[in-house]
Amino acid sequence: MSVDIEGRSAAEIAESLRTLIERGKLRPGDALPPVRALAEQLGVNRNTAVSAYRQLTNAGVVVTLGRGGTRVAGASAVAQEGFAADTALRDLATGNPDAARIPDPSDALIGIARRPVLYGEPVIDPGLERSAQEWMSADLPPGTPMRITVTSGAADAVERLLAQALTRDDAVALEDPCFLTSIHTVRVAGYRPVPVPVDDEGMTVEGLRSALEQGVRAVICTPRAQNPTGASLSERRAADLRAVLAEHPYVLVIEDDHYSLLSRRPHHSLIGDGHRRWALVRSVSKFLGPDMCLAVTASDPETAERLAMRLTPGTTWVSHLLQRLVHALITDPDVRERIERAGSHYAARNARFAELLTAEGLPTNPGDGLSVWVPLGAPARAVSEQLMRRGWLARPGDEFALGDRAPSQRLRLTVHELPDADLDKLAADIGASVRAATAQSRIAG
Known part of the structure; x- marks a missing residue:
C-alpha cells in the first residue's frame, strides 16, 4: 500500500486510517493491509492492529470480508419504492396503492x-x-x-x-x-x-x-x-x-x-x-x-x-x-368501508392477473398485498429487458435479495390499476419475454 499509516495504539492507528479515508487517499473498496502485515509495519502487537480494525468496523468505516480481507466501506445503494423518474415505459415497479382508493x-x-x-x-x-x-x-x-x-x-x-x-x-x-x-x-x-x-x-x-x-x-x-x-x-x-x-x-x-x-x-x-x-x-x-x-x-x-x-x-x-x-x-365507518373495498379490489385484480399468467404457462400464486410475485423460469433481469422493449418497466427479484446468490427468476409487479385489456397484454408480453430470454440464454450457453 502506498499510503502511510501511523500510530502506536489502536486508537491512533484507527484515527490515522480515518484521516486517510476522509482525505481521499483511501477510497471505497480499497484493501487495507492484513493485520499481521500492519502490525509488523508499525512495530506493534498484532492484537493492537486487530483492535484498530475492529473500531473502524464498528464505526462502519471499513468492512471485513473474511478471506477477502478488510476494505474501505462504501455507500451501498438500495433500490427504493415508488415511481421511476423520467421513463416513458408503463411503470409496474412502484409498489404504490391506487390513489383513487385512498380516502379523502x-x-x-x-x-x-x-x-x-x-x-x-x-x-x-x-x-x-x-x-x-x-x-x-x-x-x-x-x-x-x-x-x-x-x-x-x-x-x-x-x-x-x-x-x-x-x-x-x-x-x-x-x-x-x-x-x-x-x-x-x-x-x-x-x-x-x-x-x-x-x-x-x-x-x-x-x-x-x-x-x-x-x-x-x-x-x-x-x-x-x-x-x-x-x-x-x-x-x-x-x-x-x-x-x-x-x-x-x-x-x-x-x-x-x-x-x-x-x-x-x-x-x-x-x-x-x-x-x-x-x-x-x-x-x-x-x-x-x-x-x-x-x-x-x-x-x-x-x-x-x-x-x-x-x-x-x-x-x-x-x-x-x-x-x-x-x-x-x-x-369513521364510511372510511373503513372504503378501505375494505380497496382491499377487495387489490385482491381481485391480482387474482385475475395470476390466472392470466397461469394460462401463459407461468403458474402464479397471487398472494396478498399490492403486488404480485411472478415466477418466470428464466433470469429476471433478462426478462425485464425484454419487457422494456415491449413498453413495460418491471422490478426484478434481485433487488430484494440479501447477499450473493443465483440470479432471481422472479418479478415483483404492481398491476392493480391496469384495466382488463392491459392486464391481458401484459400477461402475453411476459410470456413472450420469458420465451425470448430463454432462447437467448440457450444461444449464449
Missing part, C-alpha cells in the same frame, strides 16, 4: 383543528391511543402487557426499535427476499443482516432457527402480505415459529404488519405468550396514503419505555394534527 381526508380535517398542543404535553393523542389499544390488543395473546407508541411511519418505528436494542454490527434476522426499506434500514445503521428464507407460508422455521444459532439479537417479520412475495404466516407456521422463539425470549421480535386493514388474510403472530421483547407495528400508509406518515406500535412495557425516550416532546413527537386526522379517519 377533507371532511375529517375540518373537525380536528382544536386547541394547539404545547411543549411538555403527552406525545400521544388520547383518542388515537384508545383506538390503537383496541386495534392492537385484538391480535395479541389475551392479557399481554403492552403500551402504545406513535411514530412517523413503520420505517421510523423499526429504526428506533433496533437502535434502542442493538449496537453496530449486531446481527438482525431479515426475510429473504426482503422488503426494500428493511434492507436499507439495517444496512445504513451498520447492523449485520442474516437472511431467513420465505416460502408460501412465510418465514421458514429452519431459517429462523439457523439465524438464532448465529446470534441474531432481533428478528423482523412480516406476518401477512410479505413484500415482495405476498406470503402470509399460516396458523401452523406461526405456532412453529413461536416454539423456536420460546427458547430465545430476550431476542427482540418486530412484526411489521404493514398491510393490516387491507389484508384478506387473518393475522397469525409469531409473538408468543410470555416473550419478553417484542413489538407489533402497523402503519397507515397503505390505506390512508404514503404521505400519511404515521404508525402505531404496541410493545412490551420495557421496549416501549426505551422507544419513548427516543420520542421526546419538543423534538421528535408526531404532530397531534396528524394523529387526530388518522384517528378521525380510522374510526
Whole structure:
C-alpha cells in the first residue's frame, strides 16, 4: 500500500486510517493491509492492529470480508419504492396503492383543528391511543402487557426499535427476499443482516432457527402480505415459529404488519405468550396514503419505555394534527368501508392477473398485498429487458435479495390499476419475454 499509516495504539492507528479515508487517499473498496502485515509495519502487537480494525468496523468505516480481507466501506445503494423518474415505459415497479382508493381526508380535517398542543404535553393523542389499544390488543395473546407508541411511519418505528436494542454490527434476522426499506434500514445503521428464507407460508422455521444459532439479537417479520412475495404466516407456521422463539425470549421480535386493514388474510403472530421483547407495528400508509406518515406500535412495557425516550416532546413527537386526522379517519365507518373495498379490489385484480399468467404457462400464486410475485423460469433481469422493449418497466427479484446468490427468476409487479385489456397484454408480453430470454440464454450457453 502506498499510503502511510501511523500510530502506536489502536486508537491512533484507527484515527490515522480515518484521516486517510476522509482525505481521499483511501477510497471505497480499497484493501487495507492484513493485520499481521500492519502490525509488523508499525512495530506493534498484532492484537493492537486487530483492535484498530475492529473500531473502524464498528464505526462502519471499513468492512471485513473474511478471506477477502478488510476494505474501505462504501455507500451501498438500495433500490427504493415508488415511481421511476423520467421513463416513458408503463411503470409496474412502484409498489404504490391506487390513489383513487385512498380516502379523502377533507371532511375529517375540518373537525380536528382544536386547541394547539404545547411543549411538555403527552406525545400521544388520547383518542388515537384508545383506538390503537383496541386495534392492537385484538391480535395479541389475551392479557399481554403492552403500551402504545406513535411514530412517523413503520420505517421510523423499526429504526428506533433496533437502535434502542442493538449496537453496530449486531446481527438482525431479515426475510429473504426482503422488503426494500428493511434492507436499507439495517444496512445504513451498520447492523449485520442474516437472511431467513420465505416460502408460501412465510418465514421458514429452519431459517429462523439457523439465524438464532448465529446470534441474531432481533428478528423482523412480516406476518401477512410479505413484500415482495405476498406470503402470509399460516396458523401452523406461526405456532412453529413461536416454539423456536420460546427458547430465545430476550431476542427482540418486530412484526411489521404493514398491510393490516387491507389484508384478506387473518393475522397469525409469531409473538408468543410470555416473550419478553417484542413489538407489533402497523402503519397507515397503505390505506390512508404514503404521505400519511404515521404508525402505531404496541410493545412490551420495557421496549416501549426505551422507544419513548427516543420520542421526546419538543423534538421528535408526531404532530397531534396528524394523529387526530388518522384517528378521525380510522374510526369513521364510511372510511373503513372504503378501505375494505380497496382491499377487495387489490385482491381481485391480482387474482385475475395470476390466472392470466397461469394460462401463459407461468403458474402464479397471487398472494396478498399490492403486488404480485411472478415466477418466470428464466433470469429476471433478462426478462425485464425484454419487457422494456415491449413498453413495460418491471422490478426484478434481485433487488430484494440479501447477499450473493443465483440470479432471481422472479418479478415483483404492481398491476392493480391496469384495466382488463392491459392486464391481458401484459400477461402475453411476459410470456413472450420469458420465451425470448430463454432462447437467448440457450444461444449464449
